[in-house]
Amino acid sequence: MVEFLVHVAIMACLYGLLSLSLNLQVGFAGLVNFGQVILFGCGTYGAAIAFSHQLGPVAGIALGIVFAVIVAAAFARLGRNLGADYWGIATLAVAEVLRILANNEAWLAGGAQGVGGIPLLFGDMPRPMGPLMTLGLCVALLLAAWWLCQRLTTSRYGLALKLMREEPQLAASLGYDLAALKTQTLMVAAVLAAASGFVFAHYITFVGPDQLVSSETFLIWAMVIIGGSGNHLGAIVGAILMQFLFAFVPFVKDALGLPSEHVAAMRLTLVGGGLLAFLIWRTQGLIPEHVGGKQNG
Amino acid sequence: MISVNNVRAGYGDGPDILQGINLNAAGGEIVTILGPNGCGKSTLLKCIAGFVRPRGGAVEMEGCDVSAVPVHDKIRHHLMGFVPQTDNVFSTLSVADNIMLGARYMPAAERNARYAELMAQYPSLASKQERKASALSGGERQILSLARALISKPRVLLLDEPSAGLSPMMMHEVFAAIAEIRDRTGMCIVTVEQNAFEALGVADRAYVLSLGKVAIEGRAADLLADPAMRHLYLGGKPPVVESRPPFAAVN
Ligand SMILES: Nc1ncnc2c1ncn2[C@@H]1O[C@H](COP(=O)(O)OP(=O)(O)O)[C@@H](O)[C@H]1O
Ligand SMILES: [Mg+2]
Secondary structure (H helix, E strand, O other): OHHHHHHHHHHHHHHHHHHHHHHHHHHHOOOOOOOHHHHHHHHHHHHHHHHHOOOOHHHHHHHHHHHHHHHHHHHHHHHHHOOHHHHHHHHHHHHHHHHHHHHHOHHHHOHHHOEEOOOOOOOOOOOOHHHHHHHHHHHHHHHHHHHHHHHHHHOHHHHHHHHHHHOHHHHHHOOOOHHHHHHHHHHHHHHHHHHHHHHHHHHHOEEOHHHHOHHHHHHHHHHHHHHOOOOHHHHHHHHHHHHHHHHHHHHHHHHHOOOOOHHHHHHHHHHHHHHHHHHHHOOOOOOOOOOOOOOOO | OEEEEEEEEOOOOOOOOEEEEEEEEOOOOEEEEEOOOOOOHHHHHHHHHOOOOOOEEEEEEOOEEOOOOOHHHHHHOOOEEEEOOOOOOOOOOEHHHHHHHOOOOOOHHHHHHHHHHHHHHOHHHHOOOOOEHHHOOHHHHHHHHHHHHHOOOOOEEEEEOOOOOOOHHHHHHHHHHHHHHHHHHOOEEEEEOOOHHHHHHHOOEEEEEEOOEEEEEEEHHHHHOOHHHHHHHOOOOOOOOOOOOOOOOOO
16 A cells, blocks of 8 residues: 555656646746647656667656757747747647657657656665655656746746736837747756656656657646635646545545456546536636746846 | 838738838927828837837937837836837836836936936825825826836836726816826827827827838928818818818828
């Protein structure tokens, strides 16, 4: 049971990173990214490609960050010519194209088969210690990311993002470089997501294109919306809550005596139902955005 | 100071909204751009500022072609201040924070000195420094957006309909403030206006746009007396002199 809880906690932290990353884009920069999962994929594939070329995990994370920055730059480039709604669809399309590419190019990282046997980060430690160390790493990463996001969004940079979201035209007329602001936000968010993907790859020990289906993106969206977009703590709470609810679906299934194939459906219902409920009754999420407050030019 | 040479511009793949515009504005004068709704006044101002890239022709400031210079560069170097037509204050920020946004590229000491000067100049803002901009009246917002553009002492000031939606009294106050800026600073000021006759009262020269071209241009005093202007702007009333068709007064 403890091991199971540790597992759920690790997954909650990794999703927390993804949710923080998406929230930075959606809640602060107004970037409606529907391709979030591919930024996570940059991290998993960085780990997988480094591993399959006998390079160490340092090369893996470096590769993951490079991929993430490239994809973020591509997303930002798309944004120059497209309105926010079309941009969202374009990110979804890019993510799908890259997933299909990963699925079909066997030379890249095993194609549809993926890459297995990626070493655990703390594999040489005895059984209960390894996962606990991984959990420690995940918690540290999540806290570091939270701190970073908090620092960013309460600084002058955060004010610039807020102004850009509130009145883009006016912000531009005051000399804010909107394209640069969006690109920078995307880059930071992409690196956070890639870090999550990298740790995930070394925890699950397997990387494949099926981990990059767009329903993952929408799961992260649900976490952000339920937690409260525009609030870092909200994004983390949303992720943790969803992960723990998910974890207990099988127990509920057993209690109700339902067959196992209902688990996935119940989870999906939880995501969809939860999302709808929040969109209808509590659009600000569990922890609403902090409005106003002290701002300095 | 500003020279617009044969500029053509439009949005996306759309048609040319501006079809070969020529305009000049010197330091120490107010030039106002007039014309019916949707004729491209704002587009012209955005083109001068750099939000809209000209498809042809060039925009020059201080003798340099700035058609391809990004807006933020002109702001950073205090070349230009721009106030858009609507939503020209950040309503969730205080009056003071709004003004300080215009001073981001100034040394702190200079910024604070300028701020104090502006507060002395605009007492209506001084008494509301800590209020949220959303709590201001329409006229106070216009003054606020002016103050924000002025704090960095730009050489060129571009204002899109500073009198829009104001009562006649407030409009008078805003125009007076603009004229005072010209007289005191010798800035080059270009405004877009719908209220033609009121605007001509303070402007030095004006350009009237129609169908993407300059239909009438001249000194404000002359335009005020121009029957073609009366015809254009006092829609209901018959023109004073019927013999002259509208738009015939270019040069
Ligand atoms: N961002 C835009 N995208 C596409 N068309 C625009 C845009 N802004 C203005 N237009 C069009 O350009 C024309 C001129 O608009 P504008 O310059 O705002 O007129 P004015 O300020 O004189 O009322 C209008 O037909 C308007 O519909
Ligand atoms: Mg306009």
